[in-house]
Amino acid sequence: xxxxxxxxxxxxxxxxKSYRFEDMAIIADIKIEKKHEGWPGIPxxxxxxxxxxxxxxxxxxxxxxxxxxxxxxxxGERLSCGDAVRCIVQxxxxxxxxxxxxxxxxxxxxxxxxxxxxxxxxxxxVIAILKQNMDAATPFIIPxxxxxxxxxxxxxxxxxMFYITDYQLDRSYLIARLHAPxxxxxxxxxxxxxxxxxxxxxxxxxxxxxxxxxxxxxTVELKITFFDKVYNSDDVYxxxxxDTVKGEYGKKIASAYGGVFAQKDDDMExxxxxxxxxxxxxxFKEIMLNYLKHYxx
Numbered sequence: 077x078x079x080x081x082x083x084x085x086x087x088x089x090x091x092x093k094s095y096r097f098e099d100m101a102i103i104a105d106i107k108i109e110k111k112h113e114g115w116p117g118i119p120x121x122x123x124x125x126x127x128x129x130x131x132x133x134x135x136x137x138x139x140x141x142x143x144x145x146x147x148x149x150x151x152g153e154r155l156s157c158g159d160a161v162r163c164i165v166q167x168x169x170x171x172x173x174x175x176x177x178x179x180x181x182x183x184x185x186x187x188x189x190x191x192x193x194x195x196x197x198x199x200x201x202v203i204a205i206l207k208q209n210m211d212a213a214t215p216f217i218i219p220x221x222x223x224x225x226x227x228x229x230x231x232x233x234x235x236x237m238f239y240i241t242d243y244q245l246d247r248s249y250l251i252a253r254l255h256a257p258x259x260x261x262x263x264x265x266x267x268x269x270x271x272x273x274x275x276x277x278x279x280x281x282x283x284x285x286x287x288x289x290x291x292x293x294x295t296v297e298l299k300i301t302f303f304d305k306v307y308n309s310d311d312v313y314x315x316x317x318x319d320t321v322k323g324e325y326g327k328k329i330a331s332a333y334g335g336v337f338a339q340k341d342d343d344m345e346x347x348x349x350x351x352x353x354x355x356x357x358x359x360f361k362e363i364m365l366n367y368l369k370h371y372x373x
Contacts (some may be wrong), residue, residue, distance in 0.1 A: 128271075178237070
């Protein structure tokens with residue numbers, strides 16, 4: 077309701093044009109449009125995450141405390157462009173909210189939990205990356221599924237530059253260097269919307285699993301703890317790396333860690349840390365390779 081003309085917004089405001097309160101819940105109805113597409117024909121996972129972030133922000137009766145955590149779990153029904161869905165956020169106790177997103181309340185597409193009382197434990201390896209050289213030798217262009225999260229001007233290249241670096245831990249790190257943070261759609265206080273950061277983490281970490289497994293995947297679970305705000309005047313880095321892979325060929329579960337960092341003067345501040353799991357399928361490989369081929373031409 078605070079800005080327009082970004083990936084999730086229209087000319088009249090946020091993803092949803094209106095919302096309503098019913099008992100202890102806040103409800104918004106959303107129609108999935110073509111512009112919300114992630115994989116061909118299905119919505120970007122960031123659509124539901126950003127809707128939850130916005131509704132929870134509206135529902136809170138007091139200022140947000142740091143740190144706080146969003147826990148997203150995907151599964152259940154499949155959604156397609158053109159579907160009408162409902163996002164419902166229910167208040168638990170004073171600092172906890174729960175939500176569902178989908179066509180069906182019995183088998184929703186996504187569940188969300190927001191908490192200001194619990195913080196997930198994350199790998200120290202994410203923080204250790206900051207001690208490494210952020211510039212890798214090999215640039216790697218991947219498609220930017222959420223390109224419209226950023227207010228690109230007509231004619232801009234709709235892709236972001238990622239850098240893959242192999243460290244001594246024998247892992248591939250994916251680093252997104254965002255040199256034009258002023259293009260981010262800001263909140264009222266010029267901070268970047270947390271729904272945008274959730275989506276960028278989802279993409280960066282998800283692509284890191286692809287580079288490790290060489291099978292495309294869909295998000296199963298994503299936990300993100302925010303420690304501070306990041307502003308549209310900051311230089312921003314989004315980092316992801318695949319941690320473990322389980323399962324047989326054709327169907328594997330890959331987990332990844334990630335983080336959002338802001339360069340403020342000479343300091344690199346932690347904005348968010350994340351951990352997630354992706355279900356990877358062999359059938360998605362060709363789709364992702366076709367995306368890579370298209371964006372490298």
